[in-house]
Amino acid sequence: MVYKFGNRVRNAAIALLVGASVALGSAGTTSAGTDIAGKKVIFIPIAMGISLTEGWARRMKEDAALHGYTLEIRDPAFSSSAMAELLAKAISEKPDVLVVHNPTVQLLARQIKQAEAAGIKVLQLNLQSNQPSSAFVGANWTRIGHDVAEDIVKECGAGSGKSGKVAIIPGQLTAADSVMLNDAAFKVFKDHPEIQVVSNQASDWEPEKARQITATVLQQHPDLCAIFGHWDVHTMGAGHAVKDAGLEDKVLVYATGGGDNVTCKAVEDKILDRVWSYDADGQGRDAATMIDLLLQGASAKDGSMLSVDSPLKIIKAGPTYDPSLCWKM
Amino acid sequence: MSAQIDFASLPKQHVPLWVVSPRRILADILAKGWIESTIPFLALLCVLVGIALTTNDYFSPANLQNLAQYSADGGLVVLALLIVVAAGGIDLSVGSNFAMSAFVALYCFHILGLPVPAVLALTLAAGAAVGIANGIVAGLLGCGALLTTLGTMITVRALFALAAQAELVEISTSSRTDDLWDWIGFEKFLSVPIGAWCLITVSVLVFVLFRQLRFGWHILAVGGNRKAARHGGIPVRTTVFLAYLLAGLIVGLAGFLFAARQNSISVADTGIGMEFFALTALVVGLGGFVPGKGSPVTALIGFATIYLLNNAMINAGYRGDFVQIWMGGIIILILTIDVRFRKNRHRLLASTYLDPVALDAGSVQGMNGLMPNEMEPKLSAAEILASGRVDGPEDVILDAEGNLYCGNRNGCILKIAAPAYTDVSVLAKIGGRPLGLAFDREGRIVTCVAGMGLIRVTMEGAVELLTDETSRSLFSVQDDTAIRMADDLDIGPDGTIYFTDATKRYDIDNWGLDLLEGRPNGRLLSFDPKTRKTRTVCDNLLFPNGVCLTHDGKHLLVASTWACSILIFDLARLSDGPRVFLNGLPGYPDNINRASDGGYWVALAGMRNPVFDKVLKHPELRRRMTRRVPPTNWLFGNLNIGGVLKTDGLGKVVDALWDAPDGPLYMITSMREHEGSLFLGGVTNDKIGRLALEGADARWTGPASYWGRTG
Secondary structure, eight states: OOOOOOOEEHHHHHHHHHHHHHHHHHTTTTOOOTTTOOEEEEOOOSOOSSSSHHHHHHHHHHHHHHHTTTTEEOOOOOOOHHHHHHHHHHTOOSEEEEEEEOTTTTHHHHHHHHHHHOOEEEEEEEEESSSSSSSSEEEEHHHHHHHHHHHHHHHSSSSSOOOOOEEEEOOOTSSSSHHHHHHHHHHHHTTTTTTTEEEEOOOOOOOOHHHHHHHEEEEEEEEOOOEESHHHHHHHHHHHHHHTOOOOOTTTEEEEEOOHHHHHHHHHTTTTTTEOOOOOHHHHHHHHHHHHHHHHTOOOOTOOEEEEEEEOOOESTTTOOGGGSSSSO | OOOOOOOOSOOOOOSSSSOOOOOHHHHHTSGGGGGGGGGHHHHHHHHHHHEEEEHHSSOOOHHHHHHHHHHHHHOOOOHHHHHHHHTTTTOHHHHHHHHHHHHHHHHHIIIIIOOOOHHHHHHHHHHHHHHHHHIIIISSOOHHHHHHHHHHHHHHHHHHHHHHHHEOOOOOOOOOOHHHHHHHHOOOTTTTEEEHHHHHHHHHHHHHHHHHHHHHHHHHHHHHHHHHHHTTOOHHEEEHHHHHEEEHHHHHHHHHHHHHHHHHOOOTTTTTTTHHHHHHHHHHHSOOTTTTTOOOOHHHHHHHHHHHHHHHHHHHOHHHHHHHHHHHHHHHHHHHHHHHHHHHHHHHHHHHOOOOOOOOOOOOOSSSTGGGGGGGOOGOOOEEEEETSSSSSEEEEEEEOOOOOOOOOTTTEEETTTOOOOOEEEEOOOOOOOEEEETTTSSSSSEEEEEEEEEEEEETTOOEEESSSSOTTTTOOOOOOOOOOOEEEEEHHHHHHEEEOSSOOOOOOGTTHHHHOOOOOOEEEEEETTTTEEEEEEEEEEEEEEEOTTSSEOOOOEEEEETTTTEEOOOGGGGOOOOEEEEEOSSEEEEEEEEESEEEEEEEEOOOOOOHHHHHTHHHHHHHHHSOOEEEEOOBBBOSOOEEEEOOOOOOEEEEOOBBBTTOOOOOOOEEEETTTEEEEEEOOOOOEEEEEEEEEEOOOOOHHHHOOOO
């Protein structure tokens, strides 16, 4: 089964698209690239070398080449202190747009504020900060958390005949996705006392750590019903632990992720069972579009954050499995 | 009786104002202590130039401020590690301690809501607590530093992970702000970020600690040699304990700055790998893992090198793992060059130190009928005194009673009692290598001691250092204030002591290299006992050796050994420089002393020969020889046979006393006339010679000649 939400662009963004096209039309230009050529965009991800960020970077680079603005990528390689410093340097270079991928809701908050104050538009990609900025493109974590929790309740809750035990494996407790996913999920679980969260330990985004956590949890709770991993990459470690314990048919492994073909392969191999994909490839394109708009001077009328929710694809093992839901690098 | 010396009519001796030689400058620089950090410094320079060439506005003021702001906590951790390593330990727990301190700061600020000064105090206490734990186990209990800090590293990291997992969400959703907190984390004072001020302050304190403070010296002593430090009375364990404590405090401060700046921590990466980053910085700066070395400047040079390299590469947009590969490669390259350089520096120094120049002493003059092949060897008639009981009497001197005094190789002044000259006793133990001797007006011996300076010895054996340094000469790379090889002296009528520092570049053990160099490396100094001031009378003389006040008390004779000449100074006009009293000697003149007939005795320590005269004219030959040929095979001056010349009062050679080819006195470096006899000493001899002089004044003594008849 596939849920297609379509492009859910919030009102402000729609209004803006319309406004922008009107503006462009009145200027009588046919190419969007002419007035943003030569502008400077800096992208600071948590780390390069993972499908998520590489997928975004590919689309943004294509867009930069098309429209003639420059896109520079600075790679802190999972080091949060390096990231903060890279951002400081980037701010002092005064680019037109900064694209940041917040590892936690707090780390870059002050700097985002500082950048916005200096007139740099900050686009937050997929993971939000406590500090709002010009724009956000990314998954609607609250919705995902809610939907996954509902699904878990359906599979493990009253009447399912299962234990109701759930293990949650966040990437980092203070990362935006984990904060919101947990928030939403616990709200759902609160109405279903039969669901029991037996573990909520962060993996630091590492598959190996997720594997160890899962192996321990499975020893303590062999009747575990579901695992909710917040990111597919590290959750694969958890899936392997389940498989190693020979429980792949009994424990449901849930994850969210960018949904590249590695994820589909994991579903085929019964490492993951259900993945809520926010489609990194599509996010890359959304981000590129948002960059274009920001470079053209777009902003929300009331100064609030322009926001684009990524459409979701649900990749599920079983007879409805559809490998075309995944994208390839 | 003394002849009238017409100073103005004598030929002037040219003395260079300063000696300029690129090779010498290189050698002098290589001998400097700070040259140790050349390669780290050059590496930093290369990194800076490389960054400047490949980037735009990396060194813009805004980015320099960023760098200063973000590097401060790393720099502090490097300094903390430096202190522990200097004490001979190692601290692997700095990264964990750093993370824990940052957590404590954030916890105190966001959860407990304490005022910022209290947050700082508690954070420092937390850092110090880890330092104390390390200090107790590694210092006081004496367990291995590596094992101990590995243990604390893991324990503290686990504590941090537990605590952070529990509190992190609450910390990151806290909305508390505080002006002082933000000021520390983000603001600048005099356009320098607050963190950087902390780093600067701590660096200066560490510098002062290792330079000036007793505790710093104790740390270095313990790190340099634990056993020796213990024997020296240093409380080793306490010192190590305090070093860890201090390091913990500094790490605590670093954690506090980090927390104030980032306002967040991450269980996954805060402080992870920091111990290795700091160790790498230290190794790059110090050229290895060297205990007993407390140099914050070099450590920070190493830190700046790898920090900037890393930062610039990341900023250039290279992938993180790619950057790490390059970092590794570049660090290995720097270390390889550095280790090679340090290993070979002394060789490079040795091969550049000797800096020969062409030297032409001119042909032998005024020796007609007086050369060894033209006359009898008069010294073969010398009587041998104290044979085997004196070791190296470079100079000999006699008091009014005829008692003989000389220095020896053990650093003593010996007294050989008249009249039998069989009773040898030690008058005074000085140390060093006593060379020239003179009696002052009060009957005390003043002696030049190579390696020490000018020393005065009373007849009771009391030793007093008069001077061991003079003013630094202009344009010298090496500090040449120390008197390196005080050689001979004489005392003017007003009590001023004139003495020679034969060479500023070589010690007593390798003065021979000064001959191979053939440069004017020596100087004539004076010491005024009334003002106790030492003055450089004339710099850049060619191995100034023997000094003798002329009979009229108005001039000073100074032997220039390698020039085979004797110079004369006018005491009334010393600044006019020397003139040539006598040149073209057949050998290398050493000490000069008065003769009873108004003339002078000149000791020849060795004889010239045409081959070596030729060698001295070819500096490149000498340079190649000293580099490629073992010292035992070098061409060298003939310094094992000599004699004594007698001149009249105006510098004409009138007689020569030669040794026979088979001795008995060989290298003669000094002679004194006393009541019709000539006493002969040699710097390598184990005896003193006495030769009866025909027709000499049998009542003449040196002290009487200088200070009037006594007794």
